[in-house]
Amino acid sequence: MRRSVLLCETLRDDPAEADVPNHKLLVRGCFIRQLSSGIYSLLPLGTRVAAKIEQVLREEMDAIGGQELIMPVVQPAEIWQQSGRWYDIGDDLLRLKDRAEHDLVLAMTHEEVITSLIGYNVHSYRQLPVMLYQIQTKFRDEPRPRAGAIRLREFTMKDAYSAHVTQEDLDRYYPDVYQAYFNIFRRCGLDVMSVDSDVGMMGGTMAHEFMSLTPVGEDTLVLCDACGLSANRQIATFRKNIVDGGEPRPLEEVATPDTKTIADLAVLLDIPETSTAKATFFMGDSGLIFAVVRGDMEVNETKLVNATKTTALRPATEGELREYGIVGGYASPIGVSGVQVVVDDLVAESTNLVAGANKEGYHLYNVNYGRDYEADIVADIASAYEGAPCPQCGAPVRLERAIEVGNIFKLGTKYAAALKAQYRDEAGELHPMVMGCYGIGVERLMAAIVEASHDEDGMIWPVSMAPYHVYLVVLNQNDETVMQAAEQLYADLGAAGITVLFDDRNESPGVKFTDADLLGMPLRITVSRRTLKNEAVELKLRTDKDFELVPLAEAVKQAQAQIDALQAAIDARVVEETFVVSDG
RNA sequence: CGGGGCGUGGCUCAGCCUGGUAGAGCGCAGCGUUCGGGACGCUGAGGCCGGCGGUUCAAAUCCGCCCGCCCCGACCA
Incomplete structure (x- = not known):
């Protein structure tokens, strides 16, 4: 294909609406x-x-x-x-x-x-x-x-x-x-x-x-x-290490004004976040879901959907919380009614946690599952986090x-x-x-x-995916000898079954090289007065910085060898996989 | 759907605050000079300034509503 006829007007600037590499490059490269x-x-x-x-x-x-x-x-x-x-x-x-x-x-x-x-x-x-x-x-x-x-x-x-x-x-x-x-x-x-x-x-x-x-x-x-x-x-599951809270102690109310987040609460009471319980609220198919995880963790909505067998879940609004008599920031699983309470298994096993008092400005010390409140469902509903212990081996996950x-x-x-x-x-x-x-x-x-597969200059297509194998650049087009050699090479490459995008446009070298990098064909071949002085052309892999001079007469053969080598590297990666059924 | 940003020639943007007949660079067309990493000169074409309404003698600019696009969140077989 000749670049002069290809519908491809490359863009110099990143499109305003794009902010990830694939978007910028695919648009810029047309x-x-x-x-x-x-x-x-x-x-x-x-x-x-x-x-x-x-x-x-x-x-x-x-x-x-x-x-x-x-x-x-x-x-x-x-x-x-x-x-x-x-x-x-x-x-x-x-x-x-x-x-x-x-x-x-x-x-x-x-x-x-x-x-x-x-x-x-x-x-x-x-x-x-x-x-x-x-x-x-x-x-x-x-x-x-x-x-x-x-x-x-x-x-x-x-x-x-x-x-x-x-x-x-x-x-x-x-x-x-x-x-x-x-x-x-x-x-x-x-x-x-x-x-x-x-x-x-x-x-x-x-x-x-x-x-x-x-x-x-x-x-x-x-x-x-x-x-x-x-x-x-x-x-993803993970091992949950219970922090020993000791034998259950009596409930105790504590004033915690303006303390609506777990982080604030831990600072105010000088306790670790692992000693707190966090309440989060969702609207499911059949009303409000009151989800409780330990203060240092986040609710995993997919796990919650599966545990509650709902089809749709969304965070509850402030208004909905009020309808159910729940005080945002100070919510407590103790004494709530008419809602589905789902408690993370770790919380159910922990003792003497700090939780909301369901009263503006107050929390409760020593909240214990089973004694102070019950759940409709106890399940793993916590999201795995950076460094959480691997469920299989206990090492920190990433x-x-x-x-x-x-x-x-x-x-x-x-x-x-x-x-x-x-x-x-x-x-x-x-x-x-x-x-x-x-x-x-x-x-x-x-x-x-x-x-x-890209760099700052553009895309880098794997040979198996590239629109063309070769980006053929011709310089000094006004020189008839050069142009003839380039045309001949274009024809020879095509005859050998190599697909070529031939940049025959009357553009300056910089434009052509920049486009070659942007469009990312695996192989670039340059024909110019300079290379022909040595009866040669330049061969350059998109992934390499430097080119190699090869005799014009061997250009097709060498190009083919490069393409074959690239393809062989891809083929070598196609190997047998072991299918392991894990318990998820 | 909630929060934020943006919308001016093909592209990237300035102009808007402080209203007075629309700009730059790139790209495009023509001519000439160039010719190894986005060359240069000259000439030229191209814009209901997202839309509608309002304020005003006068709106790209101020106000209102709407539409579109992007980002974060919600959502996502």
């Missing part, structure tokens, strides 16, 4: 263009990267028996009503009406359609298992798209679904997908780790997320360097931010039962199929690659 919040066009260069990603996805999905199909984006409300998600999912699901006033949705995922499809086409155990996938548009009306292509409203997803006769068969198949996922990311040149994850509103029994570590990530991981534990913070680039779920029979995806067994009995689902966001993966 890979993507924003149309609206969270809605982007993929420009020619971005489309080429997406195509590379999709090719890898197809190969790896096909390798584990996947069959590609395409399902509709616009779907009737009925199937979403049947699965229940029409009612369970909020505004993320974009709803619309057609001319006949029929309710429709824009698909945010395809469990409903695939399940009804499989139910229609599969009748017998003889036809199972089956693995189907598509690479197709999703729309999610996210409340807050962010970070360039990391969180989009409209995006491309590879979503795959498998259906099985039994849970055991799904369990056997699941590790194959797990391995395929590692292969995919590694072939895309991205380092990922898998973590156990929450099954969320998808339901199901087991889930893994594939995470790329980066400060711009939206998830927090809990990692243990000592034993290798990795989990999403949403579900928190890291990460982007979730893919996930795999064991769905179970939730959708198959609701949408009648049933098969007949040998005895002629009907059973719901056991399903799994597996997703990867294409644009997010592209963004994650840029986050993981």
